[in-house]
Amino acid sequence: MQHLGNDTIIDYLHRELAPGEDAAVLMHLEACADCSVRLNLESAIGGRLRAQAKAEELDLPLGMREAIMARIAAEAAAPTPWERLAAWLRPAVVVPVVAAAALAAVLIPMGTQHAAAPTLPVMYYLEEHAAHAQENPLADRSATVMMTSLERTASTETVPMMQAVNAASLVDSGAR
Amino acid sequence: MPRKPVEPSTPEQNAFVERAIEQYGKATYNFAYRLTGNEADARDLTQDAFIRVYRAWRSFQPGTSFLSWIYRIVTNLHRDELRRRKGRFQEEIPEDNAPQEFGGQKPLAVHPIDDYVERQLSEPLSRALRRLSSEQRQVIILADIEEYSYQEIADIMGCSIGTVRSRLHRARALLRRLVLQEQERPQQTR
Numbered sequence: 001m002q003h004l005g006n007d008t009i010i011d012y013l014h015r016e017l018a019p020g021e022d023a024a025v026l027m028h029l030e031a032c033a034d035c036s037v038r039l040n041l042e043s044a045i046g047g048r049l050r051a052q053a054k055a056e057e058l059d060l061p062l063g064m065r066e067a068i069m070a071r072i073a074a075e076a077a078a079p080t081p082w083e084r085l086a087a088w089l090r091p092a093v094v095v096p097v098v099a100a101a102a103l104a105a106v107l108i109p110m111g112t113q114h115a116a117a118p119t120l121p122v123m124y125y126l127e128e129h130a131a132h133a134q135e136n137p138l139a140d141r142s143a144t145v146m147m148t149s150l151e152r153t154a155s156t157e158t159v160p161m162m163q164a165v166n167a168a169s170l171v172d173s174g175a176r
Numbered sequence: 177m178p179r180k181p182v183e184p185s186t187p188e189q190n191a192f193v194e195r196a197i198e199q200y201g202k203a204t205y206n207f208a209y210r211l212t213g214n215e216a217d218a219r220d221l222t223q224d225a226f227i228r229v230y231r232a233w234r235s236f237q238p239g240t241s242f243l244s245w246i247y248r249i250v251t252n253l254h255r256d257e258l259r260r261r262k263g264r265f266q267e268e269i270p271e272d273n274a275p276q277e278f279g280g281q282k283p284l285a286v287h288p289i290d291d292y293v294e295r296q297l298s299e300p301l302s303r304a305l306r307r308l309s310s311e312q313r314q315v316i317i318l319a320d321i322e323e324y325s326y327q328e329i330a331d332i333m334g335c336s337i338g339t340v341r342s343r344l345h346r347a348r349a350l351l352r353r354l355v356l357q358e359q360e361r362p363q364q365t366r
Contacts, residue, residue, distance in 0.1 A: 001307075006345070006348070006352070015325075016325070016326050041352065041356075045351055045352065046320045049316065049320045050302060051304065051319065053317075053321045056209075057203060057206055058215070059202060060222075064197075064201065064222065064242055065197045065198075065201065067223060068223050069190070069193070070196065075227070103202050160231070
């Protein structure tokens, strides 16, 4: 005779077996003393757990109900997130904030325009350099340096810039 | 923690919570006590559970078991708390029923009820229960003490029936082993 597994006995004890299986286990238990002993042990464990829980049963601590209701009252009195948002959006706060934002929107672009470095055309430097070179033809070492640096950046500069450089070199050579 | 209710509390809502505390406060507190093993945590857990009831009172469906609903709330709160404390629930807060030391001496007066509870807690099953995992202890409490069906336990714990079944089988196997060890001990000494 094959004995019942412990898991089957536990499920039987908790009335969690399907009807057919439950009936089969009942029949087996009537015929098998070993499995009946194991069933009794499991049943005794359950009984002791319940008896012990009953013996240890505690009353609700004094003041518990009042403490819960006090927390609820505090929570009900506190503003909800929507109420906090509404309070923040009241005119006394919103009007100055919007005015400050509008002022900032106007002033900040103006400020950045003033702060921007003046942009001078490349030709201005080249012409100045050419004039200087004409005045001091022998002292002109910077023409070469300047051309070299301009050629180095030619890949990122515009085509008119290169044309300006060429014009400057012509002026230099003419000056010599 | 963000609050759920947008609408203000109503007298009806307060009355609902008050009635719930009156009818189910003791059962909820005892359930929380069995889960946590100490009165301080059980008090906090019970209070938090009824605050959740207050916030979510409209989601309770009349005709269903209120006790199952609040047990589910307690179970979830306890699980969250265990995660928050990273499994150090018992170690951080001493148990209320653990023997207290007062400068190396026992307290002068021992309340007879406290003494009785302490003796009860020293039972092998109490010790065995504390050696179970949190989930195993929950399933033992719900199946063997509260006598819920596997389906009801699955609903409370938010898991499948298969999980309930396997947790109960493992927990029962451990309890059985510990009880048998206790039974064999006197025979060995004879």
